[in-house]
Amino acid sequence: MIADLIESLAKIIFIFTVNLGFFAPVLGWVERKQSALIQDRIGANRADILGFTVIGLFHSLADAVKVLTKEDFIPAGANKFFHTMAPFISLVPAIAAFSVIPFGGKYTVFGHEVHLVIADLDVGILFVFALASLSTFGVVLAGWSSRSNWSLMGGLRASAQMLSYEVAMGLTIIGIIMVFGSLKLTEIGAAQENFFRWGIFLQPVGFILFLTCAIAENKRVPFDIPEAESELVAGYFTEYSGLKFVMFWMGEFLEIVTISGMVTTLFFGAWHLPFVTDQMLLDFFQFAGPNGAGILAMLVNIATFFGKVVFFIWLQMAIRWTLPRFRYDQIMRLCWKMILPISLINILVTGLVLLI
Amino acid sequence: MNTTTNLDPAKHHPMVGVPVDVLKPKRVRKEVNLTLWEKVYVFEILRGLYVTTKHFVVNMIGFVAPPKGKKRSVFTVYYPEERVTLPVAYRGRPVLVMRKDGTERCVACGLCEKICPASAISIVAGEREDLDRYPVSYTLDMSRCVYCGYCEEVCPKEAIVMSSEYEGLAERDRKNLRYSKDRLLRSEESVKDRIEYIRRIYSKWNY
Amino acid sequence: MPDIEKDLHTEHMVINMGPSHPVTHGTVKFLVTLDGETIVDLKVEIGYLHRGFEKMCENGTWQQVIPYTDRLNYVSPLINNVGYALAVEKLIGIDVPERCKYIRVIACELSRIADHLTNVAAGGLELGAFTAFLYFVEARELVWDLIEMLCGARVTTNYVRIGGLKNDLPEGFSEKTRDVFKRVRVLWKDVDHLLTKNRVFIDRVRDVAVLPADEAIALGFTGPCLRACGVPYDVRKAQPYLVYDRMDFEVPIGDTGDNFDKYLVRMEEILQSMRIVEQALDQLPSGPINIDMPQYRWQSKDDIGSRIDSLIFHFKTVIDGIKPPPGEVYLAVEGGNGELGFYLVSDGTGKPYKCRVRPPSFPLTAAMSRLMKGRLIADIVPTFDMINMIGGECDR
Numbered sequence: 001m002i003a004d005l006i007e008s009l010a011k012i013i014f015i016f017t018v019n020l021g022f023f024a025p026v027l028g029w030v031e032r033k034q035s036a037l038i039q040d041r042i043g044a045n046r047a048d049i050l051g052f053t054v055i056g057l058f059h060s061l062a063d064a065v066k067v068l069t070k071e072d073f074i075p076a077g078a079n080k081f082f083h084t085m086a087p088f089i090s091l092v093p094a095i096a097a098f099s100v101i102p103f104g105g106k107y108t109v110f111g112h113e114v115h116l117v118i119a120d121l122d123v124g125i126l127f128v129f130a131l132a133s134l135s136t137f138g139v140v141l142a143g144w145s146s147r148s149n150w151s152l153m154g155g156l157r158a159s160a161q162m163l164s165y166e167v168a169m170g171l172t173i174i175g176i177i178m179v180f181g182s183l184k185l186t187e188i189g190a191a192q193e194n195f196f197r198w199g200i201f202l203q204p205v206g207f208i209l210f211l212t213c214a215i216a217e218n219k220r221v222p223f224d225i226p227e228a229e230s231e232l233v234a235g236y237f238t239e240y241s242g243l244k245f246v247m248f249w250m251g252e253f254l255e256i257v258t259i260s261g262m263v264t265t266l267f268f269g270a271w272h273l274p275f276v277t278d279q280m281l282l283d284f285f286q287f288a289g290p291n292g293a294g295i296l297a298m299l300v301n302i303a304t305f306f307g308k309v310v311f312f313i314w315l316q317m318a319i320r321w322t323l324p325r326f327r328y329d330q331i332m333r334l335c336w337k338m339i340l341p342i343s344l345i346n347i348l349v350t351g352l353v354l355l356i
Numbered sequence: 357m358n359t360t361t362n363l364d365p366a367k368h369h370p371m372v373g374v375p376v377d378v379l380k381p382k383r384v385r386k387e388v389n390l391t392l393w394e395k396v397y398v399f400e401i402l403r404g405l406y407v408t409t410k411h412f413v414v415n416m417i418g419f420v421a422p423p424k425g426k427k428r429s430v431f432t433v434y435y436p437e438e439r440v441t442l443p444v445a446y447r448g449r450p451v452l453v454m455r456k457d458g459t460e461r462c463v464a465c466g467l468c469e470k471i472c473p474a475s476a477i478s479i480v481a482g483e484r485e486d487l488d489r490y491p492v493s494y495t496l497d498m499s500r501c502v503y504c505g506y507c508e509e510v511c512p513k514e515a516i517v518m519s520s521e522y523e524g525l526a527e528r529d530r531k532n533l534r535y536s537k538d539r540l541l542r543s544e545e546s547v548k549d550r551i552e553y554i555r556r557i558y559s560k561w562n563y
Numbered sequence: 564m565p566d567i568e569k570d571l572h573t574e575h576m577v578i579n580m581g582p583s584h585p586v587t588h589g590t591v592k593f594l595v596t597l598d599g600e601t602i603v604d605l606k607v608e609i610g611y612l613h614r615g616f617e618k619m620c621e622n623g624t625w626q627q628v629i630p631y632t633d634r635l636n637y638v639s640p641l642i643n644n645v646g647y648a649l650a651v652e653k654l655i656g657i658d659v660p661e662r663c664k665y666i667r668v669i670a671c672e673l674s675r676i677a678d679h680l681t682n683v684a685a686g687g688l689e690l691g692a693f694t695a696f697l698y699f700v701e702a703r704e705l706v707w708d709l710i711e712m713l714c715g716a717r718v719t720t721n722y723v724r725i726g727g728l729k730n731d732l733p734e735g736f737s738e739k740t741r742d743v744f745k746r747v748r749v750l751w752k753d754v755d756h757l758l759t760k761n762r763v764f765i766d767r768v769r770d771v772a773v774l775p776a777d778e779a780i781a782l783g784f785t786g787p788c789l790r791a792c793g794v795p796y797d798v799r800k801a802q803p804y805l806v807y808d809r810m811d812f813e814v815p816i817g818d819t820g821d822n823f824d825k826y827l828v829r830m831e832e833i834l835q836s837m838r839i840v841e842q843a844l845d846q847l848p849s850g851p852i853n854i855d856m857p858q859y860r861w862q863s864k865d866d867i868g869s870r871i872d873s874l875i876f877h878f879k880t881v882i883d884g885i886k887p888p889p890g891e892v893y894l895a896v897e898g899g900n901g902e903l904g905f906y907l908v909s910d911g912t913g914k915p916y917k918c919r920v921r922p923p924s925f926p927l928t929a930a931m932s933r934l935m936k937g938r939l940i941a942d943i944v945p946t947f948d949m950i951n952m953i954g955g956e957c958d959r
Contacts, residue, residue: 040411502630563853
């Protein structure tokens with residue numbers, strides 16, 4: 001019992017540290033540096049502490065200091081409670097969604113079975129989608145409660161976009177669920193041990209559709225009309241400053257991580273290396289004894305998982321800097337007239353193939 | 357839109373009246389009709405991603421192993437540690453050239469004052485004891501100067517040249533922007549490249 | 564649900580996309596009457612960058628106008644210089660030497676390349692393709708480096724003189740130009756791969772702001788926007804000036820006049836301009852670049868120092884200005900946006916009596932309200948970008 005508690009606590013602390021402490025600031029740096037390298041320039045690297053500029057990583061620290069010292073205002077006549085609540089509602093689901101994503105398999109360490117996932121729910125995938133729906137509330141509240149025309153229109157557009165793409169996202173996943181036969185993310189991850197059973201080979205169309213819907217859900221370019229081009233003012237977070245603004249941004253970056261985690265788990269073999277099974281790993285580390293082998297295999301799998309997550313973060317950032325953005329009616333047309341029918345056909349074809 | 361009446365419409369373009377083989381119109385649109393391959397977004401997005409990834413990888417490697425003769429392969433010049441090498445033709449701040457005895461070459465003829473399109477120069481002329489003309493006061497209002505180079509072009513004595521200074525031009529008080537003669541004087545060695553350049557381009561023409 | 568819509572009480576919203584707005588890079592005000600997201604009416608107001616160019620010209624001498632013309636179309640200043648100088652030379656009735664004509668062509672085409680690069684880059688930026696913007700800005704930097712090597716400044720060039728040029732080509736110019744064009748072609752191909760067949764981009768710009776050719780001519784369009792409608796009118800071919808009749812280049816035309824055609828026409832014109840520059844550098848004759856008429860073009864410093872008539876005319880033309888014979892002239896050159904016309908009236912004194920500029924982007928901006936009726940508000944962005952209204956020339 002105590003061992004279970006320690007294990008859960010360790011996993012929660014690990015995920016929190018990795019997410020909030022590592023990914024959130026580093027993603028800001030990655031965005032600046034990656035865009036700079038794509039665009040033939042150096043990027044931000046002047047912030048230094050005692051003369052050490054660590055290739056620009058201190059800019060995240062400088063951002064944090066700047067944000068904490070900014071004046072925090074609420075526009076006159078705005079609904080104070082909702083105005084303050086909105087960033088939280090946007091941020092918390094992004095963090096919480098990572099609790100069902102497995103970053104490793106099952107290992108026996110010191111006589112105790114460790115599952116490397118914080119909460120192994122029976123309805124794993126559905127939980128993630130439910131939380132994504134919750135973050136829609138944050139956007140709508142932000143647009144509504146700041147008493148401004150631009151924010152309202154931005155919030156309305158964002159809500160319509162996010163709702164439509166949630167529906168589509170749910171349908172794109174059904175193919176994968178049918179193939180693997182379970183909603184539990186740990187089972188889907190474990191079933192991809194064989195390289196040719198990876199989700200990408202079984203459901204290539206589903207992967208593209210899911211990635212598109214997830215990027216649209218996250219309001220990144222090419223779907224970023226709620227924030228960048230809503231009548232070319234800042235959209236639904238016009239009236240935010242300081243820490244609340246940063247919470248919206250952090251929510252967006254953490255959703256990038258969550259999407260990468262989901263894509264890795266569902267389509268790219270979760271924590272498995274390409275042609276290496278679990279038993280091969282344990283045999284490889286036999287020299288360290290059974291416990292040591294378990295721990296080393298655990299570390300290798302965690303590293304593989306996060307390596308793949310980093311690759312998908314890079315891919316989403318690269319997509320951001322490559323594509324122009326859609327017009328609002330084209331986004332809606334894309335969802336309802338293209339992604340939805342294709343995902344339904346995908347389900348049909350998957351069903352037929354499974355029957356045969 | 358009418359063409360002139362004695363043109364043969366078969367050989368001339370009806371809207372412009374110029375022969376088609378001279379006009380050489382080239383239709384750009386029909387080369388870009390989308391095939392079905394391109395109607396699916398994904399493949400063109402992959403091509404775009406290939407372009408950006410190529411830049412990314414080349415620049416990333418260029419930080420570690422830069423190409424020959426350059427410090428890095430990105431396009432940025434890391435100001436203020438590195439500076440752009442300006443061509444000799446660059447028109448920076450106008451300066452007065454100093455003779456060996458510390459006085460200016462300027463004879464206060466007033467041509468630069470008259471040609472300046474922004475009326476930035478004001479000269480008060482005077483005479484020295486040996487009946488040499490010189491400017492008693494020469495004021496160049498840097499808040500008006502547009503760096504066009506006319507003053508340098510009309511000066512018959514090579515007394516005012518456009519140096520290549522572009523830094524230190526900002527002041528906190530507008531009064532300090534009216535440069536007087538002592539702020540404008542420079543020794544001949546410091547502007548010798550520019551003097552050589554203007555001799556090359558302005559001295560002798562082959563009409 | 565048409566019956567519900569009949570009873571719904573809706574109002575049209577009037578939004579002011581005012582002079583300082585990210586999309587109106589040129590300080591223009593749009594008063595947009597919206598019904599939901601659809602534009603019902605669009606009123607254009609210009610004049611926020613009016614600086615009194617024509618009045619200023621009447622206060623200065625004929626040579627002092629040349630730095631003012633730099634600031635008309637400030638992304639292609641050499642074309643403005645050349646246009647004004649050609650107009651004054653036509654008024655006087657002189658002809659410049661051959662080498663001067665070739666170098667003027669090279670300068671015009673380099674400026675045109677910079678203009679089109681800027682325009683396509685800004686279009687990409689407004690639509691969200693940041694990378695295309697920065698690639699073309701890098702290409703533009705290289706072209707500006709060439710112009711800086713030529714005349715000393717990147718934007719306020721002040722290069723062309725009445726009766727010649729300020730200075731000859733620097734040494735190494737030909738080789739440097741070819742190197743720069745190699746890199747510009749690489750970047751052009753990159754942006755072409757990023758944008759031209761990208762369905763996201765095409766959906767934004769295709770079939771937006773379609774204009775039939777006769778309506779375009781009636782509105783007064785010229786330049787790439789008219790060529791996008793299918794009319795191959797290019798001043799360089801229709802009324803050739805300088806040595807354009809000896810250059811071998813094509814005039815790209817579009818089909819429907821929508822934004823996609825404007826984009827394609829401009830991209831193709833960049834390549835054609837590079838072709839012209841390379842041909843001009845190959846055919847460049849040696850010889851003088853200034854005419855030998857001291858009453859119109861001040862002479863070399865040696866002559867001023869040694870010949871008395873050069874000195875006298877130097878002083879007279881600097882202080883009083885050159886004196887073209889009384890009369891009036893209109894001359895048009897092909898600017899970056901269309902037909903840039905100069906209408907000059909001289910009364911025999913050293914200052915112009917009237918110096919009017921026919922801005923190519925004035926009729927284009929005026930056509931915005933006809934183009935935008937019935938479209939969405941998000942369509943203003945690519946349309947106004949591709950029209951390329953430069954505040955300096957539209958408002959003077």
